Amino acid sequence: MILPFRKGAALREVRLGRLTVDTSLPTWRGRAVRYVLIYLLMVLALVTVRAATQQVRPNLKEAQAREAALTTQRDDLALQLQMLENPQRLRDWAFANGMQRFTDARKETAKIAGVKAAPAAPTAPRRVEVSVQWK
Amino acid sequence: MEVKIRNRSAFMRVLALGMFLLLVWAYGQLEWGVPQAVRSSVMQGRGKIVTSDGKVLAMSRDGKRVYPQGQIAGQLVGMMGATEGLEGLEAAYNDSLAAGQTLKLTLDTQVQASAEAALARAVPAHRGEFGSVVVLETRTGRVLAAATYPPFDPNQWRRYKPDVWLNRPFVTRFEPGSTVKPLVVAAAMNEGLTTPDTVYSTPMRRFVGGRWGSTIGDAVAHPSSLNTQGVLRYSSNVGMTHIVERFPSEDLYGYLQDYGFGRQMSLPNLPAATGSLQPLARWNDLVRATNSFGQGMSSTNLQLAAAFNVLANDGQYVTPRLVEGAGGVERRNVIRPEVARATRLMLRNVINEGIFAKAGIEGYDLAGKTGTAQTVDANGRYSKTIYDSTFGGFFPAESPRVTIAVMVHGARLDYHGSQLAAPIFKEISADVLSGWAAAPGKSKDD
Numbered sequence: 001m002i003l004p005f006r007k008g009a010a011l012r013e014v015r016l017g018r019l020t021v022d023t024s025l026p027t028w029r030g031r032a033v034r035y036v037l038i039y040l041l042m043v044l045a046l047v048t049v050r051a052a053t054q055q056v057r058p059n060l061k062e063a064q065a066r067e068a069a070l071t072t073q074r075d076d077l078a079l080q081l082q083m084l085e086n087p088q089r090l091r092d093w094a095f096a097n098g099m100q101r102f103t104d105a106r107k108e109t110a111k112i113a114g115v116k117a118a119p120a121a122p123t124a125p126r127r128v129e130v131s132v133q134w135k
Numbered sequence: 136m137e138v139k140i141r142n143r144s145a146f147m148r149v150l151a152l153g154m155f156l157l158l159v160w161a162y163g164q165l166e167w168g169v170p171q172a173v174r175s176s177v178m179q180g181r182g183k184i185v186t187s188d189g190k191v192l193a194m195s196r197d198g199k200r201v202y203p204q205g206q207i208a209g210q211l212v213g214m215m216g217a218t219e220g221l222e223g224l225e226a227a228y229n230d231s232l233a234a235g236q237t238l239k240l241t242l243d244t245q246v247q248a249s250a251e252a253a254l255a256r257a258v259p260a261h262r263g264e265f266g267s268v269v270v271l272e273t274r275t276g277r278v279l280a281a282a283t284y285p286p287f288d289p290n291q292w293r294r295y296k297p298d299v300w301l302n303r304p305f306v307t308r309f310e311p312g313s314t315v316k317p318l319v320v321a322a323a324m325n326e327g328l329t330t331p332d333t334v335y336s337t338p339m340r341r342f343v344g345g346r347w348g349s350t351i352g353d354a355v356a357h358p359s360s361l362n363t364q365g366v367l368r369y370s371s372n373v374g375m376t377h378i379v380e381r382f383p384s385e386d387l388y389g390y391l392q393d394y395g396f397g398r399q400m401s402l403p404n405l406p407a408a409t410g411s412l413q414p415l416a417r418w419n420d421l422v423r424a425t426n427s428f429g430q431g432m433s434s435t436n437l438q439l440a441a442a443f444n445v446l447a448n449d450g451q452y453v454t455p456r457l458v459e460g461a462g463g464v465e466r467r468n469v470i471r472p473e474v475a476r477a478t479r480l481m482l483r484n485v486i487n488e489g490i491f492a493k494a495g496i497e498g499y500d501l502a503g504k505t506g507t508a509q510t511v512d513a514n515g516r517y518s519k520t521i522y523d524s525t526f527g528g529f530f531p532a533e534s535p536r537v538t539i540a541v542m543v544h545g546a547r548l549d550y551h552g553s554q555l556a557a558p559i560f561k562e563i564s565a566d567v568l569s570g571w572a573a574a575p576g577k578s579k580d581d
Binding site: 078079082083086088091102 | 190191194195196197201203204205206207244247248249251496497498499565566568569572573575
């Protein structure tokens with residue numbers, strides 16, 4: 001709430017409740033200079049930051065393009081692999097090159113010797129000594 | 136002043152018209168011509184369709200949908216339009232694929248390739264119109280292969296006629312013919328109406344159905360009396376009429392339904408046809424007799440495979456399943472395990488004693504039954520020239536791991552089930568057994 005001006009101090013001091021605001025010209029000038037300086041400092045900081053990071057966006061775009069290219073390459077390779085692995089194609093190739101099914105192949109039987117008996121376990125009984133200590 | 140207002144009004148009218156036309160154009164763009172960038176990103180983000188053995192059936196590359204396996208399971212996979220799936224799994228699972236999810240199928244591409252190769256060799260050689268094969272994993276009902284002939288490459292789908300897009304094993308209905316006989320025999324044994332050794336008088340023809348009846352005939356010459364095993368061995372329709380003579384119609388109807396005939400299959404999202412049974416009210420002696428050898432009813436190849444799987448799976452029906460984790464699996468006991476085992480033994484003998492050269496493999500026990508069904512022509516009458524050649528079987532006979540159903544339509548040469556469908560079964564079985572490197576048992580010579 002703006003209070004009425006005191007007599008003799010028009011345009012110099014404005015009282016806002018307990019707060020008194022100095023509105024004299026030197027005060028305004030000093031304030032303006034400070035604000036301009038702060039503004040300039042902020043502009044400087046901003047320009048500095050912008051200058052320091054100016055390569056980030058192009059780099060990012062380049063990385064995105066690279067990623068897209070790699071994704072396409074991966075998809076191409078996956079597709080190529082899948083096409084090469086096509087079971088119909090492999091099957092046709094195998095039969096054309098003389099593959100015979102296991103069920104059609106002639107099977108021979110032979111008696112094979114069983115696995116040799118495992119070496120006998122050491123006969124000497126192992127001695128185990130247990131000592132019990134009561135608390 | 137007045138002129139000024141009139142000019143402004145005319146300007147406003149032109150402006151409004153221009154904005155309206157812009158709106159119409161924008162709507163047209165959205166409706167009929169999706170901007171390329173949107174289309175490309177929709178395609179690129181679409182999920183893959185992969186098989187259980189890790190092969191990719193459909194994927195997106197560079198904003199385009201590609202099908203690396205080409206013709207393998209082409210009809211099953213279907214194809215894409217501008218942004219939406221048009222047919223097959225691309226259409227059935229459009230929402231989840233569009234959300235970037237990978238669709239994992241139960242298919243095994245080795246078995247699928249084998250089934251497609253067997254059809255591609257046999258169907259044109261017999262001048263058939265089309266054919267299909269279903270291979271199921273016995274215990275789980277997982278679909279290992281669902282093949283269709285003629286083949287279809289979704290990469291170039293515009294080159295094919297729409298009837299080639301059809302996923303035949305799931306949507307084409309046909310009369311299963313004699314492949315139903317072992318199922319009916321098992322049901323009759325389960326009810327205590329017959330045994331493998333029960334003997335029946337089996338002339339080559341028999342009149343069935345009283346006043347409104349008809350003469351049932353057999354195609355294969357056989358002795359004048361046959362036991363149940365012989366009825367299956369010679370595929371005697373006359374023998375079947377004896378077996379079901381004391382089978383109450385409602386009970387046989389119930390068994391056929393329990394085998395999955397004439398009822399919807401719970402396959403989530405997937406388009407599948409349902410074969411039909413005649414309504415129970417229309418059943419009489421003749422309908423019961425014709426149903427006992429698979430005429431007067433219809434089924435898809437998937438339904439036939441699932442029904443045969445009951446015999447392989449110790450009497451328990453399992454819903455076939457194509458998508459891993461899709462749920463909706465239904466299990467029910469249809470016949471007792473010992474009855475299923477006895478029927479399997481009879482079916483093993485059908486191959487070993489009857490059609491070994493066509494369907495058997497030396498050293499391995501395969502079991503199955505052929506079928507040759509008449510088809511209904513455009514006039515609603517049974518055709519005398521167009522037949523469906525069918526086969527249902529499984530292996531190893533004693534403890535089956537795989538169930539196979541084969542159907543070929545409209546073959547002009549050697550169209551009998553034993554001449555056409557059985558060798559297809561044999562070839563697929565040989566591939567699967569070789570893939571397992573299953574050791575043979577004792578051969579006949581040993």
